[in-house]
Amino acid sequence: MKKLISYLLFYVVFCLIQFFLGRYVNVYGIFPNFILILIVYLGLSKGIMNAQLTGFLFGLTWDVFSTDIFGIRAVMFAVIGYFAGRFCGSFDREKTLTQFVIVFFASIVYWAGFSLIYFVVSGGENYAFSLTILSVLVKIIITVLFAPLVFYILDRIVG
Amino acid sequence: MHRRQKSRYENIIFAVLLLVGFFLITCRFSLPVKLIKNLVYYISYPTLGTSAYIFRSVGSFAANVKAMVHTHQENITYKQKNQKLADKLRNYDAMSEKYESLSGFLKLAKIKNTKSVFAGISFRSPDEWYQWCIIDKGETDGLYNGLPVAVLNRKSDALCVAGRIVETYKTSSKVALITNSISVIPVEIKDKGINCLAEGFNASLLRITYIPLGVGVESGDEIVISGLSAVFQKGMPVGVIKNVSKKISSDFKTATAEAFYETGALYEAVILVPQAETE
Numbered sequence: 001m002k003k004l005i006s007y008l009l010f011y012v013v014f015c016l017i018q019f020f021l022g023r024y025v026n027v028y029g030i031f032p033n034f035i036l037i038l039i040v041y042l043g044l045s046k047g048i049m050n051a052q053l054t055g056f057l058f059g060l061t062w063d064v065f066s067t068d069i070f071g072i073r074a075v076m077f078a079v080i081g082y083f084a085g086r087f088c089g090s091f092d093r094e095k096t097l098t099q100f101v102i103v104f105f106a107s108i109v110y111w112a113g114f115s116l117i118y119f120v121v122s123g124g125e126n127y128a129f130s131l132t133i134l135s136v137l138v139k140i141i142i143t144v145l146f147a148p149l150v151f152y153i154l155d156r157i158v159g
Numbered sequence: 160m161h162r163r164q165k166s167r168y169e170n171i172i173f174a175v176l177l178l179v180g181f182f183l184i185t186c187r188f189s190l191p192v193k194l195i196k197n198l199v200y201y202i203s204y205p206t207l208g209t210s211a212y213i214f215r216s217v218g219s220f221a222a223n224v225k226a227m228v229h230t231h232q233e234n235i236t237y238k239q240k241n242q243k244l245a246d247k248l249r250n251y252d253a254m255s256e257k258y259e260s261l262s263g264f265l266k267l268a269k270i271k272n273t274k275s276v277f278a279g280i281s282f283r284s285p286d287e288w289y290q291w292c293i294i295d296k297g298e299t300d301g302l303y304n305g306l307p308v309a310v311l312n313r314k315s316d317a318l319c320v321a322g323r324i325v326e327t328y329k330t331s332s333k334v335a336l337i338t339n340s341i342s343v344i345p346v347e348i349k350d351k352g353i354n355c356l357a358e359g360f361n362a363s364l365l366r367i368t369y370i371p372l373g374v375g376v377e378s379g380d381e382i383v384i385s386g387l388s389a390v391f392q393k394g395m396p397v398g399v400i401k402n403v404s405k406k407i408s409s410d411f412k413t414a415t416a417e418a419f420y421e422t423g424a425l426y427e428a429v430i431l432v433p434q435a436e437t438e
Contacts (some may be wrong), residue, residue, distance in 0.1 A: 020213075048169040056176045063183075064199045070192065071183030078176040085169070121184060 006158075007054075014038055014058065019065050030138050032146040033107065035062065039077055040106045040147075041154050043084025044093040055081030069121055076113045080106050094155070096148045103147040107140040272434040273392070276300055280425050281331065289338040289361050292322075294428055297330045301432055307391045308334050309429045310420040319396040319419035320344070320384060321428060334428070337397070337418060338365060346397050347385040348376055354385050357397055363422050365398055367414040376403055382416055392431070 014035055022031040035058045043051035055077030062073045084106060091098045186192050261267075278296035296302055304327055309318040322342065326333035335342055338359040346357045346367070353374050358366045370376055380400040384391040398416040406412075 049172065052169070052173055052176060056180070059180075060183075061203075064196055064203070069184055070187040070196055071180050074183065075177060075180030078173065078180060082169075082173045117184065 010038075011057070011061075015061060019062065028135075030135065030142055033110070033139065033143045034146070034150060035059075035077065036080065036106060036110055036143060037103055037147050037150040038154070039081045040084045040103055041093070041151055041158075043081050043086075044088055044091065044102065045158070046085075047088045048082055048085030051081030051085040052078045053081070055079075069118060072114060072117050072121075075117065076110050079113060080110055083109070093151065099147045099151050100144050104140065104144045107143050111136050111140065273431040274301075274434050276302065276430040276432055278332075278428050278430060280428060283425065287361075289336060289359070289363060289422065291339065292334050292336065292425060292428075294332050294334055294430070295330065296430065297328045297332050299329055302332050302430055303327050305390065307431050309395065309431060310425060311427070311429065312396070312419050312421070315396070315419075317396060318429060319398075320391055321418075321420045321425070323390055324430065332430075338362060338422065344391065344397070345385045345387040346382045348374075348400075349381040349383045351376070351380070354387065357382060357416065363417070364401065365416045365418055367400065367416050369411050370403075370414060372410055372412060376400060376412075376414060378402060 018031075018033075018035050025031070039051055039055040039058065042054055056074050059074035059077035060071070062077075063070050066073070084102065087102070091102065093099065093102075183192060276296055278294040278300075280292050281295040282293040284291065294308070302324060304324055306324045307320070308322045308324060310321040311317075312319045320337055322334045322336040322339070324332045325335045336359065337344060337357065338361065340359050340361050342357075342359040344357050345354065347354050348370075351374065353370065353376065355367055355369045358368055360366055365382075367382065378400050382397040382400065384393055384395040384397060386393045396419045398418045400414050400416050403414040404412055
């Protein structure tokens with residue numbers, strides 16, 4: 001019961017931070033992807049099952065609030081949760097370098113998969129939605145920079 | 160074996176999630192999916208009132224965090240004060256032990272230890288403002304007639320004389336203030352060693368009588384309890400001289416003094432109860 005409440009609280013807090021705070025506090029639309037960091041963290045610390053299910057749920061919620069293709073984030077976060085969970089116990093997640101590298105690759109996978117699905121589904125017509133290389137790169141860097149902080153906080157609360 | 164089974168289970172779930180995800184992507188324009196999306200959106204998206212409530216809550220949350228930080232800082236200060244007091248108490252214990260042995264050797268009269276009982280002022284009659292007050296502690300708290308009552312002076316952070324208990328009931332006591340006309344306390348002018356009396360006359364000031372003619376007493380001189388008092392401890396602050404009378408009667412002169420306790424704002428008092436000596 002306690003675990004369920006804490007997961008629910010996490011869900012609400014991260015939704016508020018990502019969807020509502022991100023809407024008002026951003027620099028030219030750039031805001032760290034806290035949910036991605038959370039899923040990577042869960043994958044590394046709790047394993048595949050927790051990470052992929054949480055990822056799917058967060059992705060679905062984000063899809064509901066966005067005007068992008070419905071289901072795209074659910075798929076991508078589930079994929080990231082699955083692959084991050086594969087590395088559970090293989091890396092020392094407390095090392096900053098590990099956090100940087102894994103979150104960086106997770107972001108690359110996320111954006112690559114995101115672009116691919118978008119390209120395939122929309123038939124390349126509306127591909128110029130907002131994906132300029134520069135903005136994606138900045139988003140990835142910002143997310144990577146925030147990773148140690150989020151890992152530290154989550155380690156204190158969850159770990 | 161168990162691990163392999165778990166891994167298989169995880170892979171199946173992953174495949175199911177992918178299938179559901181791709182199903183949602185392909186059927187995103189279908190009516191049921193659109194309906195579900197819109198329904199979830201309208202249920203969970205905050206309305207104007209909810210948004211206002213959230214922002215207000217964030218404001219109060221910030222205020223709470225600020226209060227927490229403030230309390231934390233206060234705690235640190237109190238911890239430091241506590242440490243200082245603990246050090247003082249340790250020194251006091253050592254000095255007290257020495258004092259006990261020396262007073263035994265020299266056969267000196269021992270200083271009485273007192274216990275402080277804190278009380279609130281529960282009643283003060285406007286027409287007898289400078290005469291009495293009622294405190295919310297009585298016999299059940301170990302109080303009895305004749306006990307000295309002090310008040311904390313917020314400016315000097317010291318206990319100053321306010322009055323003495325004249326009537327005691329079960330849960331309350333009546334205090335005759337030093338400004339009451341029945342009150343006469345032996346005092347001395349601080350640092351001058353001049354003994355005199357502080358008499359009340361049912362006003363905000365005290366009348367200082369029996370000041371020897373030849374001594375220089377000026378406005379601003381501090382009055383403290385003299386060693387002749389059997390009720391109050393020697394050296395407790397009483398008031399400050401405001402005016403010295405020019406009129407001379409026999410061999411003495413008089414002065415008026417303002418009491419140290421704030422006569423207009425008397426809310427709490429400390430009753431100094433002498434402790435029985437423990438062997």
